[in-house]
Amino acid sequence: RKEVEQDPGPFNVPEGATVAFNCTYSNSASQSFFWYRQDCRKEPKLLMSVYSSGNEDGRFTAQLNRASQYISLLIRDSKLSDSATYLCVGLGGSGNTGKLIFGQGTTLQVKP
């Protein structure tokens, strides 16, 4: 089983829709999680850090459920510019190595 798993999608949604991605992790010792956004052939860009139960930034909300070992990302009022691959990332091991464990990514396509 992969340490971090995501549904690869693609998710095709109309502009203005609300879309949610889920991500599960297997390492119960992981303390920190992140959502990164990656556009085609570009570097991952940090979208949100999740250190406790959740985080919110504008249209984006992340929630962490440690009991069930999953993290979710909710995007409200989707924009065309939200089209990208969203990477769920956990901090592996004790966290002192900084080793990021990446999910495969979920592709979102927002259509007019």
Place this chain on the structure above:
Amino acid sequence: NAGVTQTPKFQVLKTGQSMTLQCAQDMNHEYMSWYRQDPGMGLRLIHYSVGAGITDQGEVPNGYNVSRSTTEDFPLRLLSAAPSQTSVYFCASSRDPRYEQYFGPGTRLTVT
């Protein structure tokens, strides 16, 4: 601040050649790391450094060397390039290995 910079952007090597991928950051981050991204594999950690003079191996270190003589620079050396090293290489940095990392624009390497 330029953030994390990487050179070159593209490189083609023949099997057996060596080269160095450059990475620099101007954020005074102690932690730096190198990842490679392959289709269907996600990003995988090659080497990392928690400060000047300290480096350690990640998940896929074979065929690569690193050094960290200054806080700003973290070059990745390919000793004898192989076609299996064809990939996109990302450098990242963070103020602390427990927190979010910021990625450079990447180097696209092809080994023929």
